[in-house]
Amino acid sequence: MNDRTSHERAVHWGTAIWTAGAAGLIAALPWAASGRLPDRVATHWGSGSDAPDGSMPLWAASLVPALIWLVLALVVALVVRRTGAAARPWTVTTLLFSGTLLVGAQISAVRANLGHGDWHQARLPTVWVVVAVVAAAVAGGGGWVLGTRGRPTPRPVGRGRREPALAIPEGQRLVWFSRATNPWFQALAAVTGLVAVSAGAALVGGLAAPGLLWSLFVPFALVSLAAAGCASVQARVSEQGLEVAFGPLGWPVRRWAARDIESARAERRTPAQAGGWGYRLSSLGTTVMVRGGECLVVRARDMRAEFAVSVDDAERGAALLNALYAHRPG
Amino acid sequence: MLLRLNQADTRPLHEQVAGAIRRAVAEGECRPGDRLPSARDLSQALGVNVNTVLRGLRSLRDEGLLEFRRGRGVTVAEGADQRSGLQDRVLELMAEAARLGYSRTDLIEMIRGIP
Structure with missing residues (x-):
C-alpha cells in the first residue's frame, strides 16, 4: 500500500512539473529570441503552402499557446478528479503527447520567424511539422508504456479478508x-x-x-x-x-x-x-x-x-x- | 432482492414460494411498483417447477400483494409492504391455532369476540 501511494505521489509531481515546465518553455521561447523576431510574429500557416496566413504580437504569441496548454492540462486534471486513478495511462499519454506537440509547434514557429523583418517572410518547412508530430507520438507512446507498466498490479485477492460473505443458515436456499x-x-x-x-x-x-x-x-x-x-x-x-x-x-x-x-x-x-x-x-x-x-x-x-x-x-x-x-x- | 426457501419446511412448495416472496416484500427487499423476476427465472433459481411458482404468484395476487400487468410482468402492488407483514402474522397465528387444536372458524369467532 505504501508502494502504491508513493507511486501515485511520483506521478502527481511528475505531471505537475511537466505541465508547469512545458507552459514556461512555450511562454519563454518567443521572449528569449525577441531580439531577432519581427514585431508581429507569424503564428499560422496555410495547409497548401509554406507561407504564413496569420500573425500575433509577440506577447500573444507567447501567452496564447501557453494558455491553450494550461487549459488542456486543467481539463485532464478535472477528468482525473472525477473518474479516479484508474484513468491514469491515458492521462499521462495525453499530457505527454499534447505537451510535446505544443512545444514542438512553438519551437518551429519561433525558428521560422527568426531573423526576418516582417512576418510575411517567415517560412515553415513541412518537415518540421512532421518532426514535431513524430516526437509527440513517441512521447505519447512512452507515456502509455510508463502509465501501464508503472501501475501497481491489482492486489491478489485473499479470501475471507475483505470480501463480504453472507451467512447461509443450515437448510436454507438463498437466491x-x-x-x-x-x-x-x-x-x-x-x-x-x-x-x-x-x-x-x-x-x-x-x-x-x-x-x-x-x-x-x-x-x-x-x-x-x-x-x-x-x-x-x-x-x-x-x-x-x-x-x-x-x-x-x-x-x-x-x-x-x-x-x-x-x-x-x-x-x-x-x-x-x-x-x-x-x-x-x-x-x-x-x-x-x-x-x-x-x-x-x-x-x-x-x-x-x-x-x-x-x-x-x-x-x-x-x-x-x-x-x-x-x-x-x- | 434476496429470497429464502427453507428446505426443512413441510408446507406445499407453492406456499413456500409465496411465503418467500411475501417475506421479501415485508422486509422491503422489493418495494411497491418494483418488477418481480419472471416466473421462469424464479423457477430456475429456486429449483422449483414453473407451474408451482405461477401458483404461488397467483395466490399472492389474490391476497392483493402482486399485480399482473400485461407487458410489464408481475409487479409489487401499492401498500403491499405493510399488508404482507400483517398477512404473515395472520398466517403464523393460524398455524399456531391449528397446532393447539383450534380451527379457522374458532379463530374467527375469537377475533369477533374481542370488543
Whole structure:
C-alpha cells in the first residue's frame, strides 16, 4: 500500500512539473529570441503552402499557446478528479503527447520567424511539422508504456479478508435477483425503433423511394437494437452460480458456476472508467456498464481478467456468491 | 432482492414460494411498483417447477400483494409492504391455532369476540 501511494505521489509531481515546465518553455521561447523576431510574429500557416496566413504580437504569441496548454492540462486534471486513478495511462499519454506537440509547434514557429523583418517572410518547412508530430507520438507512446507498466498490479485477492460473505443458515436456499436500467438508452431505443418501424412499414407499403427508406430503416434499426441491449441488464445468483442476462429479452446470457467464482465484491464504477456504456473491455477487465454506480465485480477461475456488471444491491450479490463458494461441495 | 426457501419446511412448495416472496416484500427487499423476476427465472433459481411458482404468484395476487400487468410482468402492488407483514402474522397465528387444536372458524369467532 505504501508502494502504491508513493507511486501515485511520483506521478502527481511528475505531471505537475511537466505541465508547469512545458507552459514556461512555450511562454519563454518567443521572449528569449525577441531580439531577432519581427514585431508581429507569424503564428499560422496555410495547409497548401509554406507561407504564413496569420500573425500575433509577440506577447500573444507567447501567452496564447501557453494558455491553450494550461487549459488542456486543467481539463485532464478535472477528468482525473472525477473518474479516479484508474484513468491514469491515458492521462499521462495525453499530457505527454499534447505537451510535446505544443512545444514542438512553438519551437518551429519561433525558428521560422527568426531573423526576418516582417512576418510575411517567415517560412515553415513541412518537415518540421512532421518532426514535431513524430516526437509527440513517441512521447505519447512512452507515456502509455510508463502509465501501464508503472501501475501497481491489482492486489491478489485473499479470501475471507475483505470480501463480504453472507451467512447461509443450515437448510436454507438463498437466491438473489437484481437489475439495472438506463432510462436514457430506453428512450433512445424507443425513438429510433419507432423511426425504423415507420420506415419498414413505408417500405412494405411502397410509400416512398426504397433507396431512401432502406437508408433510414437499417441505421435506425441497428441503433435501436444496440440501445436496447445497453438499456438494461439482469443478474441472478443462486446455487447454480451467477447468471447475467442482457437487454429486455434477457438474451444473450453469460453464466458461471458458483464453484468457479473465486471472489466477488461490490465496487463503484463510472462509464468513464469502463470506457463507455455497454459491453466494455478495458484495463479493468470486462465491464457491462448500463449506468454509473454500484457494480458487482467477480473473479472467476480460469479467467485472467475480472468481470463486472452494473447492478443495484451488488454488495449482497457479492456476499451470497462468496458464501456459496465457501459452501461449495468437495 | 434476496429470497429464502427453507428446505426443512413441510408446507406445499407453492406456499413456500409465496411465503418467500411475501417475506421479501415485508422486509422491503422489493418495494411497491418494483418488477418481480419472471416466473421462469424464479423457477430456475429456486429449483422449483414453473407451474408451482405461477401458483404461488397467483395466490399472492389474490391476497392483493402482486399485480399482473400485461407487458410489464408481475409487479409489487401499492401498500403491499405493510399488508404482507400483517398477512404473515395472520398466517403464523393460524398455524399456531391449528397446532393447539383450534380451527379457522374458532379463530374467527375469537377475533369477533374481542370488543
